[in-house]
Amino acid sequence: MVTKRKSSRISKKQKSYTNIPLLRTQVAWAMGLISTIGGAMFAYTWLSTGFNLLVCLGLMILIALCLLTYQRFNTYLMTLDLVNGVLIKANQGQLGSRVTGTKGLGEVGKIAWELNEFMDILENYFNEVNTCFEYAARNDFSRPTFPTALPGLLKSSLEHINRSLDAMHDNVQFISRNELTSKLYLHNTEHLIKDLQGSQMDLNRVNEQINQVGLLAVENNSSAKNTKIAVDNISYSLSTITDNVTEASEVVSVLNQDSSAISKALSTITSIADQTNLLALNASIEAARAGVHGRGFAVVADEVKALALRTKETADEIALIIGSFSERVNTITAQAEQSIELTSKANGLIDDMQTSISTLLHTAEQTTGFAAAAKRQTAGSLSKVDLIVYKQNAYRGLSNSEEQGSIDLSLIDHRDSLFGQWYYGEGSDTFSETQAFAQIEQPHINLHQTVHQAFAMLQQDWQQDKSVRNAIIDEIAQMEQSSDTLLQAIDEMVLEQA
Amino acid sequence: MRGQVVAREEQVLLDQDEFIVSKTNLKGEITYVNRTFMEISLFAEHQVMRQNHNIIRHPDMPRGVYRMMWEQLKQRQEFFGYVKNLCSDGSYYWVFANITPEFDEQGKHCGFLSVRRKPPSAAVEVIKPIYQKMCSIEASTPNKKRGEELSLAYFEEELAERNSLYQHFVIDLFQENGGAE
Numbered sequence: 303m304v305t306k307r308k309s310s311r312i313s314k315k316q317k318s319y320t321n322i323p324l325l326r327t328q329v330a331w332a333m334g335l336i337s338t339i340g341g342a343m344f345a346y347t348w349l350s351t352g353f354n355l356l357v358c359l360g361l362m363i364l365i366a367l368c369l370l371t372y373q374r375f376n377t378y379l380m381t382l383d384l385v386n387g388v389l390i391k392a393n394q395g396q397l398g399s400r401v402t403g404t405k406g407l408g409e410v411g412k413i414a415w416e417l418n419e420f421m422d423i424l425e426n427y428f429n430e431v432n433t434c435f436e437y438a439a440r441n442d443f444s445r446p447t448f449p450t451a452l453p454g455l456l457k458s459s460l461e462h463i464n465r466s467l468d469a470m471h472d473n474v475q476f477i478s479r480n481e482l483t484s485k486l487y488l489h490n491t492e493h494l495i496k497d498l499q500g501s502q503m504d505l506n507r508v509n510e511q512i513n514q515v516g517l518l519a520v521e522n523n524s525s526a527k528n529t530k531i532a533v534d535n536i537s538y539s540l541s542t543i544t545d546n547v548t549e550a551s552e553v554v555s556v557l558n559q560d561s562s563a564i565s566k567a568l569s570t571i572t573s574i575a576d577q578t579n580l581l582a583l584n585a586s587i588e589a590a591r592a593g594v595h596g597r598g599f600a601v602v603a604d605e606v607k608a609l610a611l612r613t614k615e616t617a618d619e620i621a622l623i624i625g626s627f628s629e630r631v632n633t634i635t636a637q638a639e640q641s642i643e644l645t646s647k648a649n650g651l652i653d654d655m656q657t658s659i660s661t662l663l664h665t666a667e668q669t670t671g672f673a674a675a676a677k678r679q680t681a682g683s684l685s686k687v688d689l690i691v692y693k694q695n696a697y698r699g700l701s702n703s704e705e706q707g708s709i710d711l712s713l714i715d716h717r718d719s720l721f722g723q724w725y726y727g728e729g730s731d732t733f734s735e736t737q738a739f740a741q742i743e744q745p746h747i748n749l750h751q752t753v754h755q756a757f758a759m760l761q762q763d764w765q766q767d768k769s770v771r772n773a774i775i776d777e778i779a780q781m782e783q784s785s786d787t788l789l790q791a792i793d794e795m796v797l798e799q800a
Numbered sequence: 801m802r803g804q805v806v807a808r809e810e811q812v813l814l815d816q817d818e819f820i821v822s823k824t825n826l827k828g829e830i831t832y833v834n835r836t837f838m839e840i841s842l843f844a845e846h847q848v849m850r851q852n853h854n855i856i857r858h859p860d861m862p863r864g865v866y867r868m869m870w871e872q873l874k875q876r877q878e879f880f881g882y883v884k885n886l887c888s889d890g891s892y893y894w895v896f897a898n899i900t901p902e903f904d905e906q907g908k909h910c911g912f913l914s915v916r917r918k919p920p921s922a923a924v925e926v927i928k929p930i931y932q933k934m935c936s937i938e939a940s941t942p943n944k945k946r947g948e949e950l951s952l953a954y955f956e957e958e959l960a961e962r963n964s965l966y967q968h969f970v971i972d973l974f975q976e977n978g979g980a981e
Contacts, residue, residue: 396905398913400823400832402845415835422821422834426915429900433878444968446975448898451819451917 326379333368340364378410385410385417397425427456434467443471487701495694495708498687505684512680516673523666530659537652544645551638558631561624568617568624575614582607678732682796685729686789688720689749693785696753700760700774713757716750738795745788752781807859810891812840813918820895820916823902828853831911842888853914858884858892862934863944864951868966869899873912876901880970882919882927894924896974920977927973930958 344361347354384401391399400418404411430447437445446467449460585603589596692711699709716722725742733739756777764770814820820840823832830848838845841856848855857866861884872879878900884892895916904910934951941947959969 391905394905398823398902398904398910402832402849405845418832419834422819422915425913426819426821429913429915433900444971446971448917448974451817453817 325382326376329372329375329379333372337365337368378407381407381410381414385414388417388421392421392424397421397428423452423456427452427460430460431463434463438467438470441474443467443474484701491694491698491701495691495698498691498694502684502687502691505680505687509677509680509684512673512677516670516677519666519670519673523663523670526659526663526666530656530663533652533655533659537649537656540645540648540652544642544649547638547641547645551635551642554631554634554638558628558635561628561631565621565624565628568621572614572617572621575610575617578610579607579614582610678796678799681724681729681732682792685721685724686792688724689746689785689788692719692721692749692753693781696756696778696781700756700778703760709757712753714750716747719750721746733795733799736795736798738791738798742788742791742795745784745791748784749781749788752777752784756781805886805888806890807886807892808890812887812891812893814840814893814895814916816918818918820914822853822914823911824853824914825911826909828912830855840887840893841885847888856885856887858886860884860892860931860935862931862948862951863938864934864948864955865931867948868952868955873899873901876909880967882924882970882973883916884931885916894919896923896970920974922977923970923973927970930955 340361344357347357381401381404388399388401391397400421401414404414407414434445434447437443446464447460449457449464452460582603585606586600589600589603592599695708696712698705699712703709717726725746730739756774759770759774759777762770764774814836818836820837821832821834822830822837824830829850830853831850833843833845833848837843837848841848843856865881865883869879869881878898881897881899883895883897885895886892896919897914897916899912899914901909902911902913934954937951937954938944938947941950955966959966962969964972
């Protein structure tokens with residue numbers, strides 16, 4: 303562009319040189335003509351009236367005046383040439399030239415000075431503009447222009463440029479800040495999603511573990527119940543044994559009494575036998591004294607004596623047997639007493655055991671309750687994280703069309719999303735009886751709808767059309783609203799079930 | 801010419817609607833001055849043409865400032881500075897000078913252009929004590945070059961204290977005090 307402009311200027315310049323006769327040539331011709339006419343007049347007077355010194359002198363003065371005029375004129379013309387040169391250079395975009403040494407040149411000198419100062423102003427104006435934009439091109443806005451001392455339009459032009467520079471500076475700062483924020487946001491979401499996915503996995507693991515705890519608690523509960531039954535059985539058997547032993551002990555003591563009664567009866571029999579023996583001895587003495595008459599009686603007395611002897615022997619034998627029987631009964635009694643003592647001790651132990659098993663049973667039931675509550679809580683948290691991850695993917699997909707994975711996840715049907723799968727599956731099993739559970743479905747459908755609509759708008763010319771961008775932002779605001787409702791309902795649902 | 805003028809305590813003020821323009825060749829010899837230059841400095845055109853620009857240098861100006869200026873100009877960068885200049889009658893005037901390298905039509909470096917505006921008096925009051933201290937540092941250092949280095953080092957300290965760079969400092973002084981008053 304610059305070269306084109308330059309060439310057009312040159313052609314104009316050449317044109318002016320070819321078409322207009324130069325002032326200097328005109329003056330030279332005029333002076334030449336005056337000198338020639340003077341010379342001709344002098345030649346004529348010389349030829350007609352003879353040589354006239356006065357006329358010759360006049361001619362000399364005329365020629366000298368012509369030369370002087372031409373020379374003086376030439377000085378003006380040289381200055382005008384310089385002025386012309388400055389203007390030609392200015393036309394070519396060179397503002398550096400000035401005209402100097404014009405003292406005493408009158409109007410021409412004044413023109414030269416006005417031109418110089420006009421060039422000063424122009425050069426300074428363009429210097430200011432060029433320099434500040436050179437700085438601005440390097441993102442340096444510390445160099446303003448200096449409008450002071452410049453006249454009228456140029457001053458206000460520099461003032462406008464200064465304001466524009468300030469605006470550019472603000473813009474650059476704004477753009478950089480924007481760029482920074484969006485980059486930060488990108489980093490943030492990238493990490494947020496990763497973090498949330500980590501939490502999701504953690505929660506899943508916790509959920510699984512709580513399931514295990516629940517199962518264990520249920521198992522504990524039933525085994526505690528079984529143990530209680532077994533202990534009850536043992537306790538029952540033990541009390542039966544105690545009863546039996548007590549009964550047996552009573553029978554033995556009766557036997558003991560009976561055996562001592564027998565012993566008494568036996569000692570009576572023994573003393574009767576002894577007296578009988580003594581009576582038989584007396585009878586045989588009396589029979590001997592009676593002689594022959596007493597012979598038969600003596601035989602009877604002998605028989606009675608022998609009978610008494612045998613009775614005594616038998617009674618002694620029985621007493622011996624009863625004695626050892628009684629000894630054994632005593633042993634049995636002692637053993638029975640020991641047995642009763644042991645059994646009652648065992649009963650005490652069993653009682654303690656029963657108490658601790660009841661406690662165990664109670665805590666196992668509580669554990670089962672806590673585990674179930676924890677499971678509901680984590681299920682609620684997990685479902686919330688699912689929703690947050692869904693939203694983050696939507697944000698990511700909306701802000702970067704290259705995030706195909708996030709876009710696919712955002713465009714999923716509400717039933718197929720992680721939250722949907724939970725809601726219509728496992729979540730329904732746990733929470734379907736709560737009131738809040740029913741209130742979850744609609745906001746969840748809305749959440750997906752707003753995201754789908756926002757992505758549909760991305761197909762329109764959002765880069766140019768601000769209303770499309772605003773509409774997308776509106777959809778996202780609605781998405782956040784649905785999300786708030788949804789998250790609140792989940793909290794209520796978890797509370798309600800507890 | 802230089803040294804003939806004896807400085808005296810009389811300040812002349814530049815009009816805020818005017819600026820002084822002067823040009824030099826690469827050697828620092830004056831090739832052009834505008835009428836404002838002549839009016840304020842009381843030098844006639846023929847007195848300054850082909851003279852070195854330091855003809856108007858005031859003894860109160862530290863050499864370090866000119867050294868800094870030449871270093872900037874050598875790198876083809878513009879220089880801003882508050883300068884106390886000498887008139888031919890020994891009086892002085894303060895200017896806010898902007899000196900830039902000039903290039904001819906072939907793009908060859910051919911000289912320097914200096915445009916000087918009226919500085920805000922508040923800015924001059926800030927710069928004066930710094931220049932005084934620089935001058936006293938230079939005066940107390942026998943080695944000329946070393947003195948310039950030391951006085952510039954002092955200026956750098958002052959800038960560091962204000963947490964600023966030289967050009968930002970001088971431009972801010974001009975802008976913050978409302979440009980020319």
